[in-house]
Amino acid sequence: MQKRCSCGELVTMKLRTVVYSGKVEIDNVPIFSCPACNRSEVSPEVKPDLTGLIGQLGSQPDKQTFLFNEWNEWADLLVEVYAKDKLPKSHVLEEHMTARINKLLDLFLIAQSLGDEDWMNEIQKRLSQISRRSIHT
Numbered sequence: 001m002q003k004r005c006s007c008g009e010l011v012t013m014k015l016r017t018v019v020y021s022g023k024v025e026i027d028n029v030p031i032f033s034c035p036a037c038n039r040s041e042v043s044p045e046v047k048p049d050l051t052g053l054i055g056q057l058g059s060q061p062d063k064q065t066f067l068f069n070e071w072n073e074w075a076d077l078l079v080e081v082y083a084k085d086k087l088p089k090s091h092v093l094e095e096h097m098t099a100r101i102n103k104l105l106d107l108f109l110i111a112q113s114l115g116d117e118d119w120m121n122e123i124q125k126r127l128s129q130i131s132r133r134s135i136h137t
């Protein structure tokens with residue numbers, strides 16, 4: 001999970017806490033931060049969900065804490081993988097991702113057989129979050 005910063009340094013993705021409006025803490029956000037030039041960038045795969053979450057908070061949010069991995073399947077997968085290995089190889093991530101996608105597809109079949117449309121929609125959203133990612137090696 002590395003990419004090249006615009007300054008030329010190779011940066012590694014880490015899960016970090018983002019503070020919004022000085023009040024709201026959002027934990028476990030995948031971020032690339034460069035040790036050489038201090039530039040930080042939210043992982044592009046999760047940006048739409050982070051923007052969506054912040055949008056819901058509005059401009060005058062109360063003091064609160066979120067776990068971003070409860071909002072984003074990709075962040076959730078990273079939390080799971082990073083708990084075992086701080087610098088996972090991309091094939092390890094791929095294995096976890098395949099397992100997670102299979103699990104979600106199983107759940108989707110159950111939801112479908114129950115005719116539970118809300119649940120089906122939720123699982124579809126989680127599947128789209130996880131398939132939006134790209135792995136940088």
Ligand SMILES: [Zn+2]
Nearest residue numbers: 005007034037
């Ligand atoms: Zn840099």
